[in-house]
Amino acid sequence: MRTKLISIAGGLALALASGTSAYAQELTIFWAEWDPANYLQELVNEYEEETGVMVTVETTPWSDFQTKAFTEFNARGSAYDMIVGDSQWLGAASEGGHYVDLTDFFNEHNLGEVMAPATVKYYAEYPGNSGKYWAVPAEGDAVGWSYRKDWFEDPDEMAAFKEKYGYDLAPPEDWKQLTDIAEFFHRPDENRYGIAIYTDNSYDAMVMGVENAIFSYGAELGNFETYEVDGYVNSDKAVAALENYKKLYSYTPPGWAKTFFVENNQAITEGLVAMSMNYFAFFPALLNEASNPHAANTGFFANPAGPDGDQFAALGGQGISVVSYSENKEEAMKFLEWFIKDETQKRWAELGGYTASAAVLQSEEFRKATPYNEAFYQTMFKVKDFWAVPEFAELLTAANQRLYPFIVGNEGTAKETLDALAADWEATFKKYGRAQ
Amino acid sequence: MASQVMTNLDPKSRAAAKGLSDLTIRNLFIIPTIAFLIIFNIFPLLYSLAYSFTDFRASTNAPANFVGLQNYRDLLSDPFIWKNFSITAKYVLISVTGQVLVGFGLAMLLNRSIPAKGLITTLLLLPMMLSMAVVGLFWKLLYDPNFGIINYFLGLDKFEWLADPDVALYAIAIVDIWMWAPFVMLLSLAGLSAVPKHLYEAAEIDRASGIYTFFRITLPLVAPILMIAIIFRTMEAFKTFDLAYVLSSQPTTELIAIRLYKMAFQEWQTGMSSAFAYIVLIMVVAITNIYVKYLNKVKAR
Structure with missing residues (x-):
């Protein structure tokens, strides 16, 4: 009996040992749970076919992404070899020693020119203009807009709009037109509303929405070199931008007080609104008849210009970094070498990923591949981002605490809100010795 | 010994x-x-x-510097933190009062022979067996202004329960009351069934009114066990996180536990959040002590 047991145990041990050794090398990439992560898994499956190295894309919901990633970093954990981290993490992750310095890799492969300039500046470099790189731009993304083509092209609506506003109803070219159209289509009695915007005050959702207005109005969040904020984030242009964003909130559907990408796509799929703000990465779902009954009537446009013709958009997207605590750093670098190849980037775009490769982005093939790729291509050359300093989360909290009560709660004025925010940010920068 | x-x-x-x-x-x-x-x-x-006496941040490699009571001073002079405390106090008051009224009321109704009493009691206990996050998501759908069943039944059209900053905290408290009133009911039922029947008979012989019997016999005898329920519920309500976090992100519903979570795990201000946690701990201990003192007084009576 005993011999039998020993032989069974021996057999089991052998089976387990051979099972785990099927892959000589394994790599784990950590990212948020969304469609691009699935596309990346499809892409890395091809890497496995080529090299035999098994790559797994592990995901977690967006709401949990930052907390989980930094918990692992702070514990110096080696669970993840690479991470597709948010652009604003660069400061915290590089200064904290969590990311491997990729400057040599970057220069060796001339990535500063291979990837679109905005993606290099915001996804890879920290501090700004330092020539130090911590990530390879992986998923380009920015905020754009979807709209209901059938509502916009309805002859009766077009005539009524022209009569009321004196110009043709078409995708808006500036924020004034955007506001007019939102007002025009806002008809609560018909269960039809003007616009869907970001209002969720957790993490960076609402701040990204407001940034679209602030940047296009020609204002800035501050001076990224000197960390001055007074006179920037509370400038007259920023105040006008915030007032406009608040005005847009009055044209949103009922209960629009904690909304982000899911709700904004739902606003289109459920036929609630004329226009909806969202990241380009979420637009593929809007073209899918299975997830959007209005897919055939959904159009897209880039974030419109402000009153002075400035046109910018808030940056989303991420770069891929090697985690300092990984036990497979060399293998991870080999993977990155494969990832930046032109043909891999092309395949990445074909699978649905938003490549940051300048050559692929500029190709006719890419720009005509979907109805929103052209808007994406144009947007990626005029994006701006939030602060990427290590204390970015504190800056986001202050922004949420100040902006939300004004936009949703109707408290105070835009000027008071932004003056208070400037004071908060100034105090934070002083606390960390960045500003005088 | x-x-x-x-x-x-x-x-x-x-x-x-x-x-x-x-x-x-x-x-x-x-x-x-x-x-x-x-x-x-x-x-x-x-x-x-x-x-809590350092400026340590778990997300960086920078060494922790001793800052004395600076974190405590900063926290206690931050108007946003005081707002979090007053929101929490309001929430505890509404939620625990609601639970005691509803729970004790239900216990009074059930403390008599009615058909299917066991089944009704079991069904009433179901809410508190669910997970907080599930309850939060479930009530979010019920409160939805577009398709929520609550507005439909109350004829409130598009009333924004969770989006209206003035109403959201009450909406969360209602969910907490729904979930935890059965707990108070259960303890109250145990207390009520322990009241000697001969006291009621004596009161009846003396022709005492229902109200007199309730305030002079029922309530004083159930009070100690009711106090225990209140202590438990106050402590729990004080540290509520999941329900409020899932249901709403209004600044008017940012309870201290939510602020603490953000400070500790999103902003990684480890030193500051440790100080914050200590302030909360001291407050919970103080409040519980007051209750326990009162409980002992009630018992002595």
């Missing part, structure tokens, strides 16, 4: 046969528990107390 309290080991037992003494067996049970408590409770408690 301890050995006097302990019952002696049966000499014929297997433990005795293996040569284990009473003391060894006691140690076998107690030492792991104490070790667990020290490693996972006491040590982190003291460690975080030390952190």
Whole structure:
């Protein structure tokens, strides 16, 4: 009996040992749970076919992404070899020693020119203009807009709009037109509303929405070199931008007080609104008849210009970094070498990923591949981002605490809100010795 | 002293046969528990107390600098933190009062012979067996202004329960009351069934009114057990996180536990959040002490 047991145990041990050794090398990439992560898994499956190295894309919901990633970093954990981290993490992750310095890799492969300039500046470099790189731009993304083509092209609506506003109803070219159209289509009695915007005050959702207005109005969040904020984030242009964003909130559907990408796509799929703000990465779902009954009537446009013709958009997207605590750093670098190849980037775009490769982005093939790729291509050359300093989360909290009560709660004025925010940010920068 | 309290080991037992003494067996049970408590409770408690006097951030490699009481000073002079405290106080008051009224009311209704009493009691207990996050998501759908069933039944059209900053906290408290009133009901039922029947009979002979009987017999006798329910619910309501976090992100519903979570795990201000946690701990201990004192007074009566 005993011999039998020993032989069974021996057999089991052998089976387990051979099972785990099927892959000589394994790599784990950590990212948020969304469609691009699935596309990346499809892409890395091809890497496995080529090299035999098994790559797994592990995901977690967006709401949990930052907390989980930094918990692992702070514990110096080696669970993840690479991470597709948010652009604003660069400061915290590089200064904290969590990311491997990729400057040599970057220069060796001339990535500063291979990837679109905005993606290099915001996804890879920290501090700004330092020539130090911590990530390879992986998923380009920015905020754009979807709209209901059938509502916009309805002859009766077009005539009524022209009569009321004196110009043709078409995708808006500036924020004034955007506001007019939102007002025009806002008809609560018909269960039809003007616009869907970001209002969720957790993490960076609402701040990204407001940034679209602030940047296009020609204002800035501050001076990224000197960390001055007074006179920037509370400038007259920023105040006008915030007032406009608040005005847009009055044209949103009922209960629009904690909304982000899911709700904004739902606003289109459920036929609630004329226009909806969202990241380009979420637009593929809007073209899918299975997830959007209005897919055939959904159009897209880039974030419109402000009153002075400035046109910018808030940056989303991420770069891929090697985690300092990984036990497979060399293998991870080999993977990155494969990832930046032109043909891999092309395949990445074909699978649905938003490549940051300048050559692929500029190709006719890419720009005509979907109805929103052209808007994406144009947007990626005029994006701006939030602060990427290590204390970015504190800056986001202050922004949420100040902006939300004004936009949703109707408290105070835009000027008071932004003056208070400037004071908060100034105090934070002083606390960390960045500003005088 | 301890050995006097302990019952002696049966000499014929297997433990005795293996040569284990009473003391060894006691140690076998107690030492792991104490070790667990020290490693996972006491040590982190003291460690975080030390952190609360530093500017330590777990997300960086920078060494922790001693800053004295700076974190406590900053926190207690931050108007946003005071707002969090007043929101929490309001929430605890509404939620616990609601639970006591509804729970005790239900217990009074059930404290008589009615058909299917057991089944009704079991069904009423179901809400508190659900997970907080599930309850939050479920009520979010019920409150939805576009398709929520609550507005439909109350004829409130597009009333924004969770989006209206003035209403959201009440909406969360309603969910908490729905979930935890059964707990108060359960304890109250135990208290009510322990009230001697002869007291009611005597009151009836004296032709005492229903209200007089309630305030002079029922309530004083149920009070001690009701106080225990209130202590538990106050402590729980004070540290509510999941329900409020899932249901709404209004600044008017940012309870201290939510602010603390953001400070500790999103902003990684480890030193500051340790200080914050200590302030909360001291407050919970103080409030519980007041309750316990009052409980002892009620019991003495």
